[in-house]
Amino acid sequence: MGVTRVYSYTLAGKAGVTPEQVRKDFSEYGIKGNRRGGYLTESLIRAIEVIFSRDRKSNVVVVGMGNLGQALSRYERFAGRGINIVATFDIDPYKHKSRSDIHVYPMERLEEITERFGVTVAILAVPEISAQEVCDELVNLGIRGIVNFSPVLLKVPQYVVVNNVNLSDEIESVILSVRRMKEEQTLFL
């Protein structure tokens, strides 16, 4: 778009943080700007690509093809971020064979496919009851990172990274904040 330089306050505005934050973070990672000249977009983008490994693609699998698993496997935005869903799995793959979506494999083929595609990260969207069991299986197959959508605190070895996403919590926290704000407001009337 022809923009060659950006300033800490521009980025801060877009990201909803303070300019100091932006500068401190950049400085932390050795990203240098020019005093008075701001940051050069090209080199900035390259630096960020390296820091976030955006220069490489990463193969991941989705395990559990319920509502959420299906939605995640069709989510187009992952591609643009180097997140490449190579396969999806379910205990009952025939249940979901319906449309011409991404192929659903039975759990038995997990090992073969994770190995073939060098998958180290899995998205876990199975029911609460089987979450820990499936998690153990994944860890045994060499999975090193799990994005966990079940409301369960997974027990994993220290070398495995887990990121918990709890949709109920996200919504509840907004409901709570809204209630709190309303209560505050009525106090002033």
Add this chain to the structure above:
Amino acid sequence: MGVTRVYSYTLAGKAGVTPEQVRKDFSEYGIKGNRRGGYLTESLIRAIEVIFSRDRKSNVVVVGMGNLGQALSRYERFAGRGINIVATFDIDPYKHKSRSDIHVYPMERLEEITERFGVTVAILAVPEISAQEVCDELVNLGIRGIVNFSPVLLKVPQYVVVNNVNLSDEIESVILSVRRMKEEQTLFL
């Protein structure tokens, strides 16, 4: 289940935090336990229900019935947390009328339905391009809280609460951590 008392370290273990954290948080909200006796489950649950407004149900709407919106509208776990999806909306409701799911209304009926059911919180799962526009509409109709699934920083008045959920970020952060850990490990070999 007949359990009448719990201890800070029990809860801490289940939640993956320290016992001190549990006690400090409880103390912050005036939840009292008995020295040596722990916390009484019954009164603890009641206190938490009040703090998180779990004693009341909250009506919410889902706006945008793409993959994610559909998955969210079918997510059974919300009910058990007092989150009640009363209606879903899309610009093109006929596209999604297929199965006997929850009813999809056209955007034109947003006002009528939010008013009727006293909806103050909306789940926004529309494409990036229309996110701000739909958000403005929601705010105009009196929505006070938004759970935003589009990768956009929404501009809203101060009295509106926004909670951003970025699925690409969640997955990317795990990918990153895994790469970092692997790099660390190879250094030791």
Add this chain to the structure above:
DNA sequence: TGTATTTTGTGAATTGTTTCACAATAGATC
């Protein structure tokens, strides 16, 4: 080329959060 101005880069100050450590005490045990 010199001066004014803008923006970075970063120590220091502030603010916020987590952990420590231990007195107070309720309950268990004899």
Add this chain to the structure above:
DNA sequence: GATCTATTGTGAAACAATTCACAAAATACA
């Protein structure tokens, strides 16, 4: 009922993150 023990409750200490404030440097402009 006296003593022992486990657990809470919370100030103080340590740690972490954010904001402030300003010198240093690069550009703009005369």
